[in-house]
Amino acid sequence: xxxxxxxxxxxxxxxxxxxxxxxxxxxxxxxxxxxxxxxxxxxxxxxxxxxxxxxxxxxxxxxxxxxxxxxxxxxxxxxxxxxxxxxxxxxxxxxxxxxxxxxxxxxxxxxxxxxxxxxxxxxxxxxxxxxxxxxxxxxxxxxxxxxxxxxxxxxxxxxxxxxxxxxxxxxxxxxxxxxxxxxxxxxxxxxxxxxxxxxxxxxxxxxxxxxxxxxxxxxxxxxxxxxxxxxxxxxxxxxxxxxxxxxxxxxxxxxxxxxxxxxxxxxxxxxxxxxxxxxxxxxxxxxxxxxxxxxxxxxxxxxxxxxxxxxxxxxxxxxxxxxxxxxxxxxxxxxxxxxxxxxxxxxxxxxxxxxxxxxxxxxxxxxxxxxxxxxxxxxxxxxxxxxxxxxxxxxxxxxxxxxxxxxxxxxxxxxxxxxxxxxxxxxxxxxxxxxxxxxxxxxxxxxxxxxxxxxxxxxxxxxxxxxxxxxxxxxxxxxxxxxxxxxxxxxxxxxxxxxxxxxxxxxxxxxxxxxxxxxxxxxxxxxxxxxxxxxxx
Amino acid sequence: xxxxxxxxxxxxxxxxxxxxxxxxxxxxxxxxxxxxxxxxxxxxxxxxxxxxxxxxxxxxxxxxxxxxxxxxxxxxxxxxxxxxxxxxxxxxxxxxxxxxxxxxxxxxxxxxxxxxxxxxxxxxxxxxxxxxxxxxxxxxxxxxxxxxxxxxxxxxxxxxxxxxxxxxxxxxxxxxxxxxxxxxxxxxxxxxxxxxxxxxxxxxxxxxxxxxxxxxxxxxxxxxxxxxxxxxxxxxxxxxxxxxxxxxxxxxxxxxxxxxxxxxxxxxxxxxxxxxxxxxxxxxxxxxxxxxxxxxxxxx
Numbered sequence: 001x002x003x004x005x006x007x008x009x010x011x012x013x014x015x016x017x018x019x020x021x022x023x024x025x026x027x028x029x030x031x032x033x034x035x036x037x038x039x040x041x042x043x044x045x046x047x048x049x050x051x052x053x054x055x056x057x058x059x060x061x062x063x064x065x066x067x068x069x070x071x072x073x074x075x076x077x078x079x080x081x082x083x084x085x086x087x088x089x090x091x092x093x094x095x096x097x098x099x100x101x102x103x104x105x106x107x108x109x110x111x112x113x114x115x116x117x118x119x120x121x122x123x124x125x126x127x128x129x130x131x132x133x134x135x136x137x138x139x140x141x142x143x144x145x146x147x148x149x150x151x152x153x154x155x156x157x158x159x160x161x162x163x164x165x166x167x168x169x170x171x172x173x174x175x176x177x178x179x180x181x182x183x184x185x186x187x188x189x190x191x192x193x194x195x196x197x198x199x200x201x202x203x204x205x206x207x208x209x210x211x212x213x214x215x216x217x218x219x220x221x222x223x224x225x226x227x228x229x230x231x232x233x234x235x236x237x238x239x240x241x242x243x244x245x246x247x248x249x250x251x252x253x254x255x256x257x258x259x260x261x262x263x264x265x266x267x268x269x270x271x272x273x274x275x276x277x278x279x280x281x282x283x284x285x286x287x288x289x290x291x292x293x294x295x296x297x298x299x300x301x302x303x304x305x306x307x308x309x310x311x312x313x314x315x316x317x318x319x320x321x322x323x324x325x326x327x328x329x330x331x332x333x334x335x336x337x338x339x340x341x342x343x344x345x346x347x348x349x350x351x352x353x354x355x356x357x358x359x360x361x362x363x364x365x366x367x368x369x370x371x372x373x374x375x376x377x378x379x380x381x382x383x384x385x386x387x388x389x390x391x392x393x394x395x396x397x398x399x400x401x402x403x404x405x406x407x408x409x410x411x412x413x414x415x416x417x418x419x420x421x422x423x424x425x426x427x428x429x430x431x432x433x434x435x436x437x438x439x440x441x442x443x444x445x446x447x448x449x450x451x452x453x454x455x456x457x458x459x460x461x462x463x464x465x466x467x468x469x470x471x472x473x474x475x476x477x478x479x480x481x482x483x484x485x486x487x488x489x490x491x492x493x494x495x496x497x498x499x500x501x502x503x504x505x506x507x508x509x510x511x512x513x514x515x516x517x518x519x520x521x522x523x524x525x526x527x528x529x530x531x532x533x534x535x536x537x
Numbered sequence: 538x539x540x541x542x543x544x545x546x547x548x549x550x551x552x553x554x555x556x557x558x559x560x561x562x563x564x565x566x567x568x569x570x571x572x573x574x575x576x577x578x579x580x581x582x583x584x585x586x587x588x589x590x591x592x593x594x595x596x597x598x599x600x601x602x603x604x605x606x607x608x609x610x611x612x613x614x615x616x617x618x619x620x621x622x623x624x625x626x627x628x629x630x631x632x633x634x635x636x637x638x639x640x641x642x643x644x645x646x647x648x649x650x651x652x653x654x655x656x657x658x659x660x661x662x663x664x665x666x667x668x669x670x671x672x673x674x675x676x677x678x679x680x681x682x683x684x685x686x687x688x689x690x691x692x693x694x695x696x697x698x699x700x701x702x703x704x705x706x707x708x709x710x711x712x713x714x715x716x717x718x719x720x721x722x723x724x725x726x727x728x729x730x731x732x733x734x735x736x737x738x739x740x741x742x743x744x745x746x747x748x749x750x751x752x753x754x755x756x757x758x759x760x761x762x763x764x765x766x767x768x769x770x771x772x773x774x775x776x777x778x779x780x781x782x783x784x785x786x787x788x789x790x791x792x793x794x795x796x797x798x799x800x801x802x803x804x805x806x807x808x809x810x811x812x813x814x815x816x817x818x819x820x821x822x823x824x825x826x827x828x829x830x831x832x833x834x835x836x837x
Contacts, residue, residue: 109627109666185666186627275629277661279636289637293626376624380677383588383618383690384641387610536590 004261007121011129012136015103019133026095027141030166031148033477034088038080038152040485048074055079065209069229070220077158077234083481085162086205089228090198092141092170096134097194100177103130106187108266117265127178127260131253134174142167154234161233164242172224172245173198175252182259185268192300201225203308207315224248286386290394293372294365298402301361302409305354309410312350313417313435316343344505347414347435354410355442355497356476358403362450363468365399369457370464373537382536392454392528399450404443411439438503444516445496449475451523458530461537541566541688541719542587546596549582549743556582558743559596564721564736569714571730572723574740580723581621582743584692587721588618601688614643617681621692621723623673625665631676632661638680645683653679656705670697682709689713689720695729707732727820739822754822759791761815762800767808775800786810791817 016023045051051074071082104127107113113126145163150156173194180193201223208220209229220226224245231241282288369392372378381391415435419428453468460467478487478495492498496519499512542564549557557579564570574580585591587600589609598605603612625634635654639645654661657675665673674697681689695703710733713720724730730737731751738748747754759779766786772778777796782789792800804812 274662275633275664277630277632279633279640283633283637284640286641289626293628296628376620376622377626379585379588379590379620380618380638381641382590382609383613383616384638385610385614385643386641533592535592536585 004122004124005128006125007116007119008125008128008132011103011116011121011125012132015099015129015133016136019099019102023095023099023137026091027137027144029473030088030091030095030141031144033091034080034084034145034162034166035148035152037084037481037485038076038149038154041079041083042076042153044486045076045079051076051079065206069205069226070209072232073235075155075158075234077154077162080154081158081162081165081229081233085165085228085233086202086225087480088166089169089225090202092138092166093173093194093198093225095137095141096170096173097177097191097198099134099137100130100174101181101187101190101194103133104178105181105184105190109185109187114265124257124260127181127256130181131174131178131256134177135171138167138170138174141170158234158237161231161237161239165228165231165233168242168245168249169224169228172227172248172252175249175256176224177252178256179252179259182256182263183268185266188297192297196300196304197223198225199304199308203311205229207311286381286391286394287397289381290368290398294368294395294398294402297364298361298398298405301402301406305357305406305409306413309350309354309413310417313347313414313419314421316346316350316414316418317421317423341505343418345502347418347438347504348502348506350414351410351435351438351442351503352479352497352500354407354414354439355446355500356479358406358410358442359446359449359472359475361406362399362403362446363453363472365395365402366450366453366457367465367468368398369395369454370461373461378536388531388536389528392458392531396450396454396524396528400447403446403450404440407439407443407446408436409439411436414439434504441500441503441508441513442497444513444520445500447520448496448516448523451520451527454527455523455530456527458527458534461534539565540599542570542598542600542721544583544587544596544598547583547586547593547598548595549579549586549591550594556743557586557593557596559745560740560743561745561748562738563748564719566719567714567717568735569710569720569722569733571734571737572721572740573725573727573730573737574723575725578740579743580740581692583740584618584690584721584723587690588613615686616688616690617642617684617686618690619674619677619681619692619694621696623670623677625668625673625676627666628664630662630664631659631668631672634665634676635661635680635683638677639684642684642686645680645685650679650683653683653709656709657702671699671702674698675702678706678709682713687718689718691720691722693724693726694722695724695726703729727818731818759793759817760797761791761817761821762788762804763811763813764788764804765810765812766804767810770803770807772800772803775803 045054055071055074068083069086072078104113107116107126116126117123142163145166146160149159149163154162176197177190177194180190180197181187183193184190202225204219204222205226208217208222208226220230227241227244231238283292369378372381372395378391382388412432412435415432416428418435419426419431422431449468449472452471453464456464456467475495475497478492479497482492482495482498496516499516501508501512540563542562544560544562547557547560547562548555560579560583562572562583572580572583582591586593586598587605589605589612592606601612601615605612625631629637632654635650639650657679659672659675659679663672665676668676674694678691678694681691695706698706707729710720710722714735720733722730722733734751736748736750737754739746764787766788770783770788772781772788772790775796777793778800779791779793780789788804790800
């Protein structure tokens with residue numbers, strides 16, 4: 001074996017051992033998600049006519065096109081690939097990014113790779129091991145989907161195509177994550193790069209799909225997430241599309257190895273610049289510290305929000321071009337309330353998406369408390385004159401203010417994008433104001449999720465990270481897939497976003513927002529009260 | 538107020554593990570008190586209870602006249618703490634962290650801060666992620682020493698410092714003592730306690746096994762004798778002599794202080810070329826405390 005790769009086998013074993021719970025969980029969730037969707041579609045939409053009706057609604061509604069992608073074919077398989085293909089690929093990408101960065105840059109930043117590097121381990125072995133672990137995970141996921149999907153009643157060839165589309169998308173991002181891990185000195189920033197590429201991929205696909213025939217539909221082809229869709233797994237698959245992600249995998253891997261061979265241990269592409277030798281006057285307590293620790297990441301999120309929602313807002317205008325396609329569709333539109341109702345539905349779907357993504361920021365901001373605690377960085381704060389509640393509150397306030405800011409950005413950007421593209425059909429100022437309100441209406445629901453994370457941090461600190469993200473994942477799943485899976489009402493009601501009035505267009509009622517706020521506040525109070533009583537890790 | 542810290546019968550349990558099992562600790566105001574024990578003896582757990590980070594399961598504890606759990610924030614204005622394993626915010630510079638920690642304790646002296654940064658030879662413009670363990674330790678130490686706190690709680694403060702910096706650290710602690718500040722210094726580096734401490738508490742497995750001044754503790758124990766003799770000798774019939782090794786004319790043994798006169802008489806009768814008598818080092822005390830034998834058996 002190449003000397004630079006010595007020890008790779010042991011490192012792969014170590015990685016698999018460390019991920020022995022997380023990896024199977026990811027793979028299980030993705031597999032079950034796709035399979036149960038296929039099974040449910042098969043049961044709910046038995047006849048071709050029923051499926052045709054769903055297809056018609058899917059083809060005509062840009063909001064659905066935006067969220068799920070373009071539908072090709074009317075079989076149960078096509079519906080499954082449409083509703084879950086891109087999303088499953090997205091989850092496979094998240095899994096991949098976590099594995100690759102956890103075993104490369106995160107370990108290097110924590111100093112663990114230094115210990116490993118001093119043993120008989122080749123320079124490239126940690127990277128190779130991380131890549132192998134991620135590849136293995138994607139291969140297992142692909143094989144599992146190939147085996148399980150036919151059991152839910154899908155044709156074998158299409159199942160294989162869908163499985164390969166999902167697995168190779170993960171593979172493409174294996175390469176991208178490996179490169180990101182070489183560029184930055186911090187794992188957090190490396191993950192940020194991968195998420196940015198992922199967000200851009202989703203956006204490119206979403207805009208390409210919902211732009212209509214005259215729009216930039218080539219965007220769907222531009223980045224990996226769209227490839228899962230253009231493969232058309234259940235409608236005369238274009239097998240050759242699989243070449244694209246595999247090529248991306250090899251290109252990324254080659255780049256990462258080349259970068260890793262040229263840099264020092266612990267270094268990124270950009271060296272750290274010296275900072276200020278004295279603290280600014282503003283840095284003087286838990287609140288300013290929490291802000292200082294999180295503002296950069298918040299700025300990144302806000303930039304992403306501004307870009308994504310401006311583009312998506314602008315895409316709302318494309319809905320009009322779909323109107324002329326057929327008489328049947330025109331009637332359908334009229335029945336739903338005409339073009340303005342359809343545009344409103346699309347914009348409301350956008351705001352729901354903004355609320356869900358902003359909730360992810362809120363959860364990460366709250367769980368920063370736990371990260372600080374386990375890293376031992378809470379001790380110096382708590383041995384100062386500030387109490388635990390002030391410390392806990394400091395990050396909760398960042399979560400609240402940051403989430404509000406993100407939703408405001410989403411609303412304003414959507415309003416601007418839509419208003420400016422509408423050629424005077426609506427006023428820009430009016431749209432901005434309307435969408436700002438619609439965006440901020442999602443805030444109480446997002447804060448309920450943050451409140452759950454805060455309560456978990458106080459009551460079950462060891463499980464708080466798992467609880468926070470699992471609850472968010474459930475809420476995302478319920479909010480996005482709940483209705484098409486015809487889940488019963490009490491399940492849908494679990495998600496706080498179910499109770500938010502659908503804005504714009506829906507009737508505004510302050511009562512649910514008030515109740516959600518009270519729930520969020522109560523959860524935060526429970527978390528802080530528990531934090532006062534418990535031991536600090 | 539005579540005592541800065543008073544703890545008695547302190548107990549703390551983590552799941553099935555008993556971390557503290559009836560620990561006693563008394564630190565008088567104005568003294569440098571060394572808190573000694575091997576890894577895992579419960580030093581850090583005790584300190585974290587004193588800081589109000591952990592809640593005690595039983596026993597009594599008073600810190601600066603208050604309850605460390607209930608009055609945590611008020612008491613924290615009067616103390617400064619250096620953790621054993623210093624982790625810093627990777628994106629902040631050393632200088633920023635020093636200032637932040639000082640402000641979290643209610644302010645510090647700018648001149649002292651500057652002076653300490655120079656003495657410890659720290660580059661305050663570097664990001665914490667680029668610091669070595671020793672430099673991270675320096676950041677926490679400078680922040681604590683620059684404060685006006687009346688009590689310094691230092692958890693293994695010199696782990697990671699080089700000998701030169703260790704000497705600087707000792708100078709600083711001696712200066713603190715002159716200023717009348719109280720210092721609690723946990724350590725397993727015994728030379729440090731020997732050089733700095735007025736009084737010492739030794740713990741093992743969560744319980745105190747010895748406390749007092751070093752002189753008091755040596756009184757209980759033995760003197761080590763190294764001698765080169767001019768004739769043959771038998772010490773086997775003298776009670777109170779331990780671990781005697783005779784290598785040609787060279788003798789090495791440990792003697793209970795109570796029988797020192799008798800042993801010296803035997804030696805001088807034989808004829809002595811060179812003779813070194815010294816009190817046991819803390820290492821030797823330590824070894825005895827942590828050997829399997831109970832402490833009492835080591836005494837005459």
